[in-house]
Amino acid sequence: MHKRLFVLLLLFPFQFLFAQNNSLTDFPKGFTPQEVGKRLAYRFLEGKHMLHAGKWISYPETFNWNGALKFGAITKDKKLITSLQDRFEPLFTTEKALLPIMNHVDLNMFGSLPLELYQVTKEKRYLELGLPYADTQWIVPENASAQQKSWAEKGYTWQTRLWIDDMYMITIVQTQAYKVTKDRKYIDRAAKEMVMYLDELQRPNGLFYHAPDVPFYWGRGNGWMAAGMTELLRNLPKDNKDRPRIMKGYLTMMESLKKYQTAGGMWNQLIDEPECWAETSGSAMFTYALITGVKKGWLDKNEYAPVARKAWMALIPYINEKGDVTEVCVGTNKKNDKQYYYDRPRHIGDYHGQAPYLWCTFALLEK
Template identity: 30%
Template sequence: MKRLFFFTLFFLITVMQVTAQTDFDKTTIKSIMKQVADWQIANPNKGAEHDDLDWTHAALYMGMLDWAELTEKEDGDDSYYQWLMRIGRRNHFQVGKWMYHADFIAVGQPFIDLYVKYGNKKMIAPVMARANWVVENPAETTLELDYGKLETLDRWSWCDALFMAPPVYAKLYALTKNRKYLDFLNKEYKATYEYLYDKDEHLFYRDRRFFAKREANGKKVFWGRGNGWVLGGLVEILQVLPQDESSRTFYQDLFVTLATRVAGLQSEDGYWHASLLDPASYPSPETSATGFIVYALAYGVNEGLLDKAAFIPVIEKGWKALVDAVEPDGKLGYVQPIGADPRKVTRDMTEVYGVGAFLLSGCQIYKMAGK
């Protein structure tokens, strides 16, 4: 009887895996990604905080890079790479203005990746110069973020920063093998982790202002996109840190723990809403949080870090939700505007970082479909 039970369990798990995988069609995935990418290129956002070198566009470029790699490999189409190169050239591959602020070095991530592809040192010189200065002259400020004291933004004092800056140092270490980048990354990341990570809830507060706040249902305030930012940043770090690097264990363990916790907070509609622990107060879909989370979960399954049987149904449901938010012309809707906390979202709202998250997740889904 016991043998029959385990055989039945094995059979059901196998069926779950096969069923989940067969719902991903490569042609359909590629088609919807092209629609979304092309709509965004044709409809650039030039409003506040949308300079070429801002963090908003850095997230978009990361998604466009993965999409560019896919289309060049599959179709011989380098037009998306050329779009990214035009942006880099017209800005001389510079990074943002503030010396320490994580948001202003985020654009260095795609520029490093372009350097890896094309080998032109002009593409990497500005971000390396900025990183070198920061490493050699580390900020000596508190992690207690206070917008009335701008120097408190000099360190990674808000969880979004863990997507913006840490991957830059991870990529520079992977490229140069100079441990100063890795040492700085490890020190600053772990400081932020110790400060903003709730070890009971296994989630990140956005910043210290939310420690004592509560949602309408009495739960702690954990922002959907904020934790999506952290997961996305962990993926970028794990993709470049060598497997035999001892400090990789910390990031990998954190990734698995956070991914597992967040997966269990998916709403019935397939989305992760603006508030992770009080989705009823923010019932609208939210595609930027969902995009980064699906990206991370799909990466985790593709790399064998997350269990297929447990996570593929979650990923499948999340990807379907993302696709449902795309208009016929390719506009991605339900993207929460720029902010620092859960807020209301409507279908007509879009943002470039939401598109970046969509493309990042789509490329991992495409990879999964290929398996």
């Protein structure tokens, strides 16, 4: 454990004194969403591209970028927004080769970034770049496998894999497309997909297996589900037929997360394994879902605001002096081996962890 992190965690019981209420607006110095968001958003501007397969902008970078944009927009930080646009500009020209191809769930979600930029700037070129990533997720390619064609025939995306990670990757780009076009086909098909994943992967305790053949409650994987349901519920029209089912899945999960939150306020790499290590990216995703649920009125404030606050207060000491989040599980494929999840390396400053912290700052600042 890094020295500074160890010291901060030793001091945490004193900080915990601040957490004995249900306020999601009143935080001590160093713990406010304004301070944390600024540290992490400007830290992103200093970083290099995190590439998928060494070729294309990766989904962790996309989500970190999105989080910084949301923070910049809600705080009206024009300098930050301009800098984030400047970072993107080469993707139209000299770095165009880094634009992800549209043949995989982890690549198509890139479209959520130009669609976020379009919402912030209203520049049409971002819309034109981003929308095909949402459209091609439901356009079956000629070389699709029999299984992919089968998913499509049932009304699902051909990129379906039944990995819980998918339910943020698919949901975010389809939701963004709905927000910019107001065409309900995008949000409706994302909701249908979510219901199928809920039926296949959510267990009676509210948590999710990583995949049907991997019966472990991996932290960040469950975080993708929590954040994905949250994004859908934030935007899904009240008259959508799948909304009650998704809300039920969300509420069942939040109740379980309340039960499994550790005494220190975090969640473990394997959520139901008390001896496993506390992991930051999944914990931050759960915190985002909880904050949003309380503020939107989906969750009882008296019951869940203290859970969300305790989690936020626990997360901040894991940010080091450079603005990098520590104890982040590396990118993880599924594997039917419990020890595999225990032994995953832990990174510092990995965008898997930076991004959900920024989502939390946005959720805390949102009116």
